[in-house]
Amino acid sequence: MKQFLSFVIKESRHILRDKRTMLILFGMPVVLMLLFGFAISTDVRNVRMVAVTANSDHLTREAVERLAQSEYFTIVATVATPQDAERLIRSQKADMAVVFAHDFASKKAGVQFIVDGADPNMAQQWTNYAQGVLTNMDGGLVNSKMLYNPQMRSAYNFVPAIMGMLLMLVCAMMTSISIVKEKERGTMEVLLVSPVKPLMVIIAKAVPYLVLAFAILITILLMARFVLDVPLAGSLFSILFVSTIYILLALSLGLLISNIAQTQLAALLLSAMVLLMPVVMLSGMLFPVESMPRVLQWVSAVVPPRYYIAAMRKLMIMGVGLGDVMKEVGILLTMTAFFLTVALKKFSTRLE
Amino acid sequence: MHAIEVNNVSKAYGAVRALDDVSLSVEKGEVFGLIGPDGAGKTTMFRILCSLLKPDAGFAAVDGFDVVSQMNEIRRRVGYMPGKFSLYQDLTVEENLKFFATLFGTTVEEGYDSIKAIYSQIERFKGRRAGALSGGMKQKLALSCALIHSPSVLFLDEPTTGVDPVSRKEFWEMLLMLKERGITIMASTPYLDEVRRCERVAFLDHGKIRGIGTPAHVLNEFADIFNPPGITHAKTTGYHNENVIEVEHLVKAFGDFHAVDDISFTVKKGEIFGFLGANGAGKTTAMHMLTGLNQPTSGTGRVAGYDISTEHEQIKRHIGYMSQKFSLYEDLTVAENIRLFAGIYGMNDKDIATKTDELLEKLQFADHKNTLVKSLPLGWKQKLAFSVSIFHDPAIVFLDEPTGGVDPATRRQFWELIYEAASRGITVFVTTHYMDEAEYCDRISIMVDGKIKAMGSPEELKKQFNMPDMDLVFTHLARQATRSSD
Amino acid sequence: MTLKYLIQKEFLQIRRNAFLPRLIVMFPIVIMCVMPWVMSMEVKNIVVDVVDNDRSTESQRLVHSIEASNYFIFNGQKATYKAALAEIERGHADVVLVIPQDFGKQLVLGRHPQVLIATNAVNGTKGAMGTAYLSQIVTANFMPTTAAIQSRVTSLTLYNKEQNYKLFMIPALLAIVMMLMTGFLPTLNIVGEKEAGTIEQINVTPVSKWSFILAKLIPYWLIALFVITVCLLLAWLVYGITPAGSVWLIYVLAMLLALFFSAFGLIISNYSDTMQQAIFVMWFFVVTLMLLSGLFTPTRSMPSWAYLTTYVNPMHYFIDAIRTVFIRGGGLPQIYHQLLALLAIGIGMAMWAVHSYKKNS
Structure with missing residues (x-):
């Protein structure tokens, strides 16, 4: 027990002494949360619009006025021909144009939007909004209701994703590097030859990272709740429960990587290639899984964070009970058991 | 029952036979030496005995337990200090020691007596991080960590490489104390004086045992390897009047600490100047100032006619440098390394090609022109590194412990190269921990605590201190040190 | 002329590396064949x-x-x-x-x-x-x-008429290529020499700061150019997507971004002692720059304080300019101010990088 404690203390010292890495490990969640919470959004806002009017009659002016007054658009110029408008769009002075026909006043029609289609989603949304402002859709048949995220803030979607990514990074990457570092430096030989059980060495190495992971998890949850105003709709217990499984899974992956890699650089690249890239790309963190081609959806089925992020979105944002995430929890548990077994089996008590 | 029993053990890595049918046995309480050139299979032997590697064939037992099937018993009984034993750089001296003590189930207090002789030298730096210690100091801490517990069998793989002679003596005195407590010790070493302190030694070469017996017997039988005839060197006194290095009141301070504390000396053209000192005396710092890697805090110096604080880039044009830590790019071939460094000094392709062939011919390396440096034995690397550092005919070549960890025969060949360079008028500025090498120098200085305590030819110094050899002169001076780290 | 030998050395080392040649070949293929499918934020199903x-x-x-x-x-x-x-x-x-x-x-x-x-x-x-x-x-x-x-009320979509998300993302992928090839790889290389101690040997030779740094960067710039060419070819072969504007402008933009990333990587490597540190610090900054660049989300939707940061974000200028050239078919007049901004930031960073590398301390 004393040996175990002294191991944990030593490992914690390694972590605490590397100030720069510590700064990044705690700075990263804070900065990412702030960025995703406040800076990154796909709201339609400040769209620069050019008005193309042939004659400035009352009705046309009124329509332009209405667009300008909406919170979405700013009229940056008024030009005479669509060609002029297109030139402005091409040189990135404007994002879209509204063209009024000669007879707009008499026929109450003949409006065309010219939109910069470089970003298809945004182009689509801009036209939808502009159309809404012009045709004034009230008295329609639809009463829409945005569940769970009435203001449609991106933060709701991203907070669980950030958790999935950072916990993986801290647990898997840091653990594997710290084990491989001992191999590279030659201290592993001494540890192996010492009377201490190899299993204890591994567990002692994992404990500080486990604590670190929980510290980061709690930082994120606190920030989500009190800085970003993301409600923690579900029970805290189930959030922590599922996160614990995920952290264990990430630790076993780190251990597995440390078995394969011989140098720190290899461990770094391996975790970046095998863990970080798929997490960012295939877990549904930024890019929805259901929009991917079949083949990639199959690949994403073996990416553990996919299930964690899905479960967290349900638990945190939608506020469902543990019963509704059983599928995800089941898959995570199976994966943890599998990777942990393989990692411990592969952990060699000799040098070969 | 023998403490260590090895019967017909073989081990191969791919096509390389690291150990080939090796058998030996060590009595309980014996100090047994394992000697042989780099790549002879010593480290493999240690690893097998510590149960870190499985032998391909044969049987080995330590303390009566089989290294393959009774791994856990072995690991409870042995202590091991690997060749590249490295400490936790970001832990302090004391934290390292405490950690290893707990690891082996003991405490610093309990084991203090067995490490006192060495640990007391670094104890006042116990709050400092291991990464901030000088090379030799790290080695001393590593030794303390390895000896803190009392195993029944202790394996030490080249434990004293890079350690100054005084500390090496203290280390071996500690080992003999352990022996009295009944601990069996198996150690490898490139130092002859250490070999002589063993009760029996085995000479391992290319994975085979060439001889086992008392040190005197083995060293005598293989005298051509271990005790090559001394080199006769006609000490030229002809043109020793032009100073190529002039240093006056040079100081390098890190905060309050004066690593180099007011040194002054001159070196003449074509001289072989030995720059001696214990670990942490300030040799490396002084060398870094002379080669333009560091700015002096105060004082002046000129190297090859250029000022060391203002004209360091011109100095670099006229010197060669070889350090023990790094010499060549491991992932380039022999020819590619030569080409790179020759190119850096502005030689053209044609000259490089002809001179490369000449050099490889001379070193008898022609067959290995396109071999990766990584796969060369250590001694070859060092000879090659030296040849590369004087390839561009510099005025001075700086050698920082160039022969660390190399067997006597290779070291002798290395010094032949040095003499040849000196005969071409190249000034040689060399640091070493081998006192036999100190005797080879034209003139030496001995640094203690950042100051030069003695300077002169080996004969003059021996006469001055009334000692029969350099080893005693050095020990006498180094023991006066009051500080032990830089 | 020492530069020649130093560059040769770098190429030899890259070739001997077990990992790099594979990365250089695999990277553009994965980037072009998988990423456009993944990086679709298209809403469907x-x-x-x-x-x-x-x-x-x-x-x-x-x-x-x-x-x-x-x-x-x-x-x-x-x-x-x-x-x-x-x-x-x-x-x-x-x-x-x-x-x-x-x-x-x-x-x-x-x-x-x-x-x-x-x-x-x-x-x-x-x-x-x-x-x-x-x-x-x-x-x-x-x-x-x-x-x-x-x-x-009709609407006319310009430039990306089929509303193809891949067309939107491919130019942005070039930014990721440059980031890895000219940012991360040279940084790791230099910190690696530091850790191995080989940099000390170079520091006692008369090699000038500039030659040493250039010798480190030029190979990766060339590799980056090669990778970008492969990416553009693959975009054409796999998706039939070709740039609407001139190709040489794309290369000019890529080189300016390379200047920034190389300098940035050098600064980080000069201030870090270990690879782990270098990678983490670099990763942190790159992620922040990327998220605020408009690569994934429109910069116009940001709150004004966040929008202000885009004025010093080279990634933002690059993404803006390359999309103008690649998708909207813009020419020099449309992107000259992004070019100037990139150049200014790049030169500023390069000066800092050379200043922070010291052969003599």
């Missing part, structure tokens, strides 16, 4: 549940047109709103459409009965777009006048 409390011919018609739409996946009818909500909670559906009782009757009477569209808005974009499309279907079915007005 929205799963709809319908709660039909009316069961009139009108409500049937609405259900049929949803089934017929290829935008939605019709998941079936649910008995109650509560049952449908449970489907959403389990993650089986994204949207619920509730048709009220007497919907058909009210319509015939000329009233405006309201259907309820409840969307899972955890992903805001998906929620908003799903709602918009579903409303359009409802309106088109039952409000001929509004539909008619809407149909007279």
Whole structure:
């Protein structure tokens, strides 16, 4: 027990002494949360619009006025021909144009939007909004209701994703590097030859990272709740429960990587290639899984964070009970058991 | 029952036979030496005995337990200090020691007596991080960590490489104390004086045992390897009047600490100047100032006619440098390394090609022109590194412990190269921990605590201190040190 | 001329490395063949549940047109709103459409009965777009006048006429290529020499700072150019996507971004002692720069304080300019100010980088 404690203390010292890495490990969640919470959004806002009017009659002016007054658009110029408008769009002075026909006043029609289609989603949304402002859709048949995220803030979607990514990074990457570092430096030989059980060495190495992971998890949850105003709709217990499984899974992956890699650089690249890239790309963190081609959806089925992020979105944002995430929890548990077994089996008590 | 029993053990890595049918046995309480050139299979032997590697064939037992099937018993009984034993750089001296003590189930207090002789030298730096210690100091801490517990069998793989002679003596005195407590010790070493302190030694070469017996017997039988005839060197006194290095009141301070504390000396053209000192005396710092890697805090110096604080880039044009830590790019071939460094000094392709062939011919390396440096034995690397550092005919070549960890025969060949360079008028500025090498120098200085305590030819110094050899002169001076780290 | 030998050395070392040559070959292939498929934020396959409390011919018609739409996946009818909500909670559906009782009757009477569209808005974009499309279907079915007005408002999409997300993302991928090839790799290389101690040997030779740094960077610049060329070729072969503007402008932009990333990497390597540190610090800054660059989300949607940071973000200038050239077919006049900004930032960083590298301390 004393040996175990002294191991944990030593490992914690390694972590605490590397100030720069510590700064990044705690700075990263804070900065990412702030960025995703406040800076990154796909709201339609400040769209620069050019008005193309042939004659400035009352009705046309009124329509332009209405667009300008909406919170979405700013009229940056008024030009005479669509060609002029297109030139402005091409040189990135404007994002879209509204063209009024000669007879707009008499026929109450003949409006065309010219939109910069470089970003298809945004182009689509801009036209939808502009159309809404012009045709004034009230008295329609639809009463829409945005569940769970009435203001449609991106933060709701991203907070669980950030958790999935950072916990993986801290647990898997840091653990594997710290084990491989001992191999590279030659201290592993001494540890192996010492009377201490190899299993204890591994567990002692994992404990500080486990604590670190929980510290980061709690930082994120606190920030989500009190800085970003993301409600923690579900029970805290189930959030922590599922996160614990995920952290264990990430630790076993780190251990597995440390078995394969011989140098720190290899461990770094391996975790970046095998863990970080798929997490960012295939877990549904930024890019929805259901929009991917079949083949990639199959690949994403073996990416553990996919299930964690899905479960967290349900638990945190939608506020469902543990019963509704059983599928995800089941898959995570199976994966943890599998990777942990393989990692411990592969952990060699000799040098070969 | 023998403490260590090895019967017909073989081990191969791919096509390389690291150990080939090796058998030996060590009595309980014996100090047994394992000697042989780099790549002879010593480290493999240690690893097998510590149960870190499985032998391909044969049987080995330590303390009566089989290294393959009774791994856990072995690991409870042995202590091991690997060749590249490295400490936790970001832990302090004391934290390292405490950690290893707990690891082996003991405490610093309990084991203090067995490490006192060495640990007391670094104890006042116990709050400092291991990464901030000088090379030799790290080695001393590593030794303390390895000896803190009392195993029944202790394996030490080249434990004293890079350690100054005084500390090496203290280390071996500690080992003999352990022996009295009944601990069996198996150690490898490139130092002859250490070999002589063993009760029996085995000479391992290319994975085979060439001889086992008392040190005197083995060293005598293989005298051509271990005790090559001394080199006769006609000490030229002809043109020793032009100073190529002039240093006056040079100081390098890190905060309050004066690593180099007011040194002054001159070196003449074509001289072989030995720059001696214990670990942490300030040799490396002084060398870094002379080669333009560091700015002096105060004082002046000129190297090859250029000022060391203002004209360091011109100095670099006229010197060669070889350090023990790094010499060549491991992932380039022999020819590619030569080409790179020759190119850096502005030689053209044609000259490089002809001179490369000449050099490889001379070193008898022609067959290995396109071999990766990584796969060369250590001694070859060092000879090659030296040849590369004087390839561009510099005025001075700086050698920082160039022969660390190399067997006597290779070291002798290395010094032949040095003499040849000196005969071409190249000034040689060399640091070493081998006192036999100190005797080879034209003139030496001995640094203690950042100051030069003695300077002169080996004969003059021996006469001055009334000692029969350099080893005693050095020990006498180094023991006066009051500080032990830089 | 020492540069020649140093560059040769770098190339030899890259070639001997077990990992790098594979990375250089595999990277453009993965980037171009997989990433455009992954990096699509296209909203599709929205799963709809319908709660039909009316069961009139009108409500049937609405259900049929949803089934017929290829935008939605019709998941079936649910008995109650509560049952449908449970489907959403389990993650089986994204949207619920509730048709009220007497919907058909009210319509015939000329009233405006309201259907309820409840969307899972955890992903805001998906929620908003799903709602918009579903409303359009409802309106088109039952409000001929509004539909008619809407149909007279036409819209013309410029540049990316097929609304192809890949076209939008491919130029941005070039930024990622440059980041890895000219940012991360040289940084690791230099910190590696530091850790191995080989940099000390170089520091005692008369090699000038500039030659040493240039020798480190030039090989990676060349590799980056090669990789970009392969990427452009693959975009053409795999997706039939070619730049709308001039190719040489794309190379100029890429080189300017390379200047920035190289300098940035050098600064980090000069201040870090270990690879781990260097990678983490670099990763941190790169992620921040990338998120604030408009690569994934429009910079215009940012709050004003965040928008201000884009003025010093070279990634933002690059993404803006390369999309103008690649998608909108812009030329030099359209992007000159981004070019100037990139150049200024690049030179500033390069000066800092050379200043922070010291052969003599």
